[in-house]
Amino acid sequence: MSFYEDEENLKLLCNFLRSSEGPAVREGLLMDKRVHYLKGEKLVNFMVEPKPGTKWPSNLPRFESRQDAIAVCKELCNLHFILRCEKRGKGELGMIRMRDFDEAGYFTWIYEGDMTQSHMMTAALVIGFLCCVCFPIWPSFLRVFVWYLSVSFLLFIFLLITIRALLFLFVWMVGWEFWFLPNLFDESLGFTDSFKPVISCEPTLPGQLPYRLGVGIAFFSFCYWAVTQPSEFDGFVAAQGDFLKDLYAGTLLSDMSQEDKENIDKPKMQSLDDLLKGLDEEIDKEDLPGDLEDEDNLDSLLDNLLDVEEDIDEEEE
Incomplete structure (x- = not known):
């Protein structure tokens, strides 16, 4: 050789x-x-x-x-x-x-083997980490672009998962287990192998007919209810549209103050002044006579205070 x-x-x-x-x-x-x-x-x-x-x-x-x-x-x-x-x-x-x-x-x-690709990936990882750390000083248009890209990718993943589940549900009810990209979330496979095969279709296991009938009845009952309740369904669609607009605009937390936004991940603890103020209020409540809880006694007490005030005014005159 x-x-x-x-x-x-x-x-x-x-x-x-x-x-x-x-x-x-x-x-x-x-x-x-x-x-x-x-x-x-x-x-x-x-x-x-x-x-x-x-x-x-x-x-x-x-x-x-x-x-x-x-x-x-x-x-x-x-x-x-x-x-x-x-x-x-x-x-x-x-x-x-x-x-x-x-x-x-x-x-x-x-x-x-050849470590060129490994070194390039390591360099890309370090550069990407530095870019993420320096995100606050990025130009405004880049931050907006990254925000839109992240939100779009998140919505795409959500829609993909939802469509896969609905396709499986529809086909499963008729007796087949159909998956689009069945290995998409298999962590033991590489990136390329996760997209292979594109589809898989196998007959369901025996004994699942009652479950399939039950799920089918429940699903179509829900669809009938949604169609017969147009006002509620239209409101749901409108709410989802508003949610997407707020999500892309970044105004989901617009009803909160800037201080609350900055301290959103901090524990809510009362300050010393607030604790002392609350303690003073409790002491004042304990000093009041128990008769004040009664509405009639409270009215009579107010009348007495008014009479005393009038007597003081007359003496001063």
């Missing part, structure tokens, strides 16, 4: 083996660092006979024998593209002295 004697060609092979088309790997911890590892036998088997559906690169020659694949794996060990280790527990790896390739051993990938 003279082709793989060149280190650059070995890097091309490693790029393919480390891609999604390469052999399956597992995650483990080696010296408190998360790594990908696989068994030497599986690596050799894949190089000699790849799994069905694998697209072998046209610029890489195929391995004709198992000995050729083992020789290349030994060269990968010598160049420290892969590192031999031992499996100590579930997901735990350890270092060993032996460095030679052996099909029975476990090997950790040290080669990380």
Whole structure:
């Protein structure tokens, strides 16, 4: 295999083996660092006979024998593209002295491939973080643009989820489980795989007929009620329109003072003056005679106060 004697060609092979088309790997911890590892036998088997559906690169020659694949794996060990280790527990790896390739051993990938894209993504992440931190000093038109873009994206996600749910409900009531973008919210998949397949349609499980009939009756009953109550439905539509206008204009909190807006995330605590004032009011209430609770006694007390005031005025004259 003279082709793989060149280190650059070995890097091309490693790029393919480390891609999604390469052999399956597992995650483990080696010296408190998360790594990908696989068994030497599986690596050799894949190089000699790849799994069905694998697209072998046209610029890489195929391995004709198992000995050729083992020789290349030994060269990968010598160049420290892969590192031999031992499996100590579930997901735990350890270092060993032996460095030679052996099909029975476990090997950790040290080669990380071309890091240009990774560095660019890291730089973009740092720049994006700095831009978000400096958002208050952005020009006004940029802040308005970001606000409109964020609100539009939020509404798009909400509409997408609603449409997916309604489509599933309609088709499920007739006996099929239909999903548009079924893997959209699968966290175990990558960005591209989340959009595959576009649709999925399978028959419902047996025994769901009563539930489907019940949901169908409830749904169509609600639709009939909405149609026969045009005034309430029109009010609902108008309220949603006002909500969208306030959302885009950023005036949902317009009925609050600026101080309340600034302190919206702060706990509501009374000041010392407010506490003392409230305490004085409670003391004053306790000092009043209990007869004041009666309306008649209160009227008589007011009359007495007026009489005393008149007597004082007469004496002064």
